[in-house]
Amino acid sequence: METVLVQIKNNKAYRILEDLEDLQIIRVLKKSVQPQQKISLKYAGKLPANIADELQNYVTQSRNEWRNSSI
DSSP states (O other): OOOOOOOOOSHHHHHHHHHHHHTTSOOOOOOOOOOOOOHHHHSTTOSOHHHHHHHHHHHHHHHHHHHHOOO
């Protein structure tokens, strides 16, 4: 038997592999789960600095308004 590494690009392809496994034609050895990337790393540098600063100021202002409001 020969072992090969396959990159799945489509859910249909994965279903086909599962069907082949059900027919005992192949065996899926490893179902890898990609590690989740931190959101801060994923989106780091995506906003221009000036827009990021405006957004941060807006969030800060909103938080201050929320704290100062009497509900």
